[in-house]
Amino acid sequence: MNKEVIIIGGGIIGLCSAYYLHKEGHQVTILDQSSMDSGASYVNAGYLSPSHIIPLAAPGMMKKGLKWMFNPSSPLFIKPRLNSDFLQWGWAFNTSCSTKNVTNGIAAIKDIAILGRDLYAEIKSEEKFSFQLEKKGLLMVCQTEKMLEEETHIAKIAAKEGLPTRELSLDELKKIEPNVQLNAKGAVHYQCDWHTTPQTFMDEMKTFLKASGVQILKNEKVVDIIIKNNEITLIATKNKSYTADEFVLAAGSWSHLLSKKLGIQILLEAGKGYRINSKRELGITIPAILAEAKVAITPMQGFTRFAGTMEITGINHTINKVRVEAIANATQRYYPEIKLSSEEKEAVACGLRPVSPDGIPYIGKSTRCKNLTIATGHAMMGWSMGPSTGKLVSEIISDQKPSLNLEPYHPDRRF
Numbered sequence: 001m002n003k004e005v006i007i008i009g010g011g012i013i014g015l016c017s018a019y020y021l022h023k024e025g026h027q028v029t030i031l032d033q034s035s036m037d038s039g040a041s042y043v044n045a046g047y048l049s050p051s052h053i054i055p056l057a058a059p060g061m062m063k064k065g066l067k068w069m070f071n072p073s074s075p076l077f078i079k080p081r082l083n084s085d086f087l088q089w090g091w092a093f094n095t096s097c098s099t100k101n102v103t104n105g106i107a108a109i110k111d112i113a114i115l116g117r118d119l120y121a122e123i124k125s126e127e128k129f130s131f132q133l134e135k136k137g138l139l140m141v142c143q144t145e146k147m148l149e150e151e152t153h154i155a156k157i158a159a160k161e162g163l164p165t166r167e168l169s170l171d172e173l174k175k176i177e178p179n180v181q182l183n184a185k186g187a188v189h190y191q192c193d194w195h196t197t198p199q200t201f202m203d204e205m206k207t208f209l210k211a212s213g214v215q216i217l218k219n220e221k222v223v224d225i226i227i228k229n230n231e232i233t234l235i236a237t238k239n240k241s242y243t244a245d246e247f248v249l250a251a252g253s254w255s256h257l258l259s260k261k262l263g264i265q266i267l268l269e270a271g272k273g274y275r276i277n278s279k280r281e282l283g284i285t286i287p288a289i290l291a292e293a294k295v296a297i298t299p300m301q302g303f304t305r306f307a308g309t310m311e312i313t314g315i316n317h318t319i320n321k322v323r324v325e326a327i328a329n330a331t332q333r334y335y336p337e338i339k340l341s342s343e344e345k346e347a348v349a350c351g352l353r354p355v356s357p358d359g360i361p362y363i364g365k366s367t368r369c370k371n372l373t374i375a376t377g378h379a380m381m382g383w384s385m386g387p388s389t390g391k392l393v394s395e396i397i398s399d400q401k402p403s404l405n406l407e408p409y410h411p412d413r414r415f
């Protein structure tokens with residue numbers, strides 16, 4: 001049966017949900033509080049990276065996070081706040097930093113990331129989109145022996161999971177990336193990863209959805225949700241109220257603020273990250289993560305992107321110049337010839353990753369509300385998992401057998 005569906009949030013998760021719901025014949029409307037041209041789904045590093053199978057909440061991460069709290073240029077910064085949402089998230093994150101979470105995380109993250117990656121290719125060929133989709137893999141570039149050992153260990157875990165990886169000496173690294181000087185000990189090459197230019201995909205998808213009859217309403221902030229007998233009866237923006245058969249909550253880092261109105265607790269923190277673009281010809285042809293500095297570099301369509309940091313400081317878009325400098329400085333430590341200019345750094349932009357405590361997204365229906373599908377909490381992997389999440393959302397609403405076991409993503413799970 002075709003249904004009327006309202007999606008709250010038009011980032012990658014909202015757009016991909018709209019795409020698959022529309023394909024199933026549903027009548028879809030997207031409401032977004034912004035003008036839908038900035039934020040996490042636009043500033044990300046564009047990686048489709050099944051290689052990232054280890055969740056952020058891994059053994060030792062809390063200790064590292066505490067140490068990094070006192071370093072203004074560290075890649076991870078958690079600002080403690082006396083706020084019950086933050087305290088509960090912090091407690092759950094700490095509990096999740098365990099071997100058990102890593103084991104569960106690998107299973108939950110790998111399949112949805114592989115499916116997401118492959119669906120990008122399917123969408124591109126079916127809709128004749130022209131967004132960049134390159135299959136050059138991802139380099140984890142290491143400057144120290146210790147980091148190379150750590151990365152090699154992770155690569156072995158990935159290889160056991162069937163993800164093709166290759167260890168590279170500095171000479172081998174120079175051979176596959178010959179046009180730029182590199183200061184490194186070696187690297188791990190994940191051949192399973194692909195990359196894209198996010199803005200192009202977002203623009204093509206919005207154009208396609210509009211032309212297909214999906215309503216996209218910008219600057220429409222959902223401020224209230226009315227629920228009766230476990231069902232949403234109405235949602236309200238400042239100007240209007242809306243009804244529908246089914247609703248999707250894909251509001252990224254804001255999702256928990258809306259779910260609270262339904263009595264559904266989703267533990268979520270915004271993890272701010274920055275991107276710097278350079279339109280100069282820099283000679284980088286293969287995406288690379290600078291392993292010690294946690295900076296991601298991507299050769300995109302017409303520019304190179306430098307992205308990094310995870311600042312857990314609440315919902316804000318304040319630019320911390322020290323961290324922007326840290327991204328630029330790290331780049332120059334690994335690529336001595338690349339000095340990002342003041343203009344490039346001034347044009348920095350940021351976005352908020354919706355971070356669940358265990359690093360696993362929330363996808364599915366809460367028992368508290370029959371006609372709401374939650375799709376958020378994708379943290380560092382939301383770009384990779386966009387199409388697969390959208391497909392799962394559509395399967396849930398269309399009462400079809402889901403492509404993946406939904407159990408690990410249950411929004412009612414406790415930590």
Ligand SMILES: Cc1cc2nc3c(=O)[nH]c(=O)nc-3n(C[C@H](O)[C@H](O)[C@H](O)COP(=O)(O)OP(=O)(O)OC[C@H]3O[C@@H](n4cnc5c(N)ncnc54)[C@H](O)[C@@H]3O)c2cc1C
Nearest residue numbers: 009011012013033044045046047222252273381382383384
């Ligand atoms: C620097 C950086 C690099 C990254 N690199 C990668 C990468 O290489 N690969 C990868 O897989 N992932 C990456 N990510 C993560 C990925 O970008 C995010 O996980 C993903 O974009 C989240 O998408 P989303 O749709 O859930 O949220 P968003 O893109 O934030 O979209 C949510 C939307 O909801 C709207 N909204 C919120 N509240 C309301 C409301 N009340 N009413 C109406 N609308 C509302 C917002 O305006 C927003 O448009 C990166 C993120 C960052 C910041």
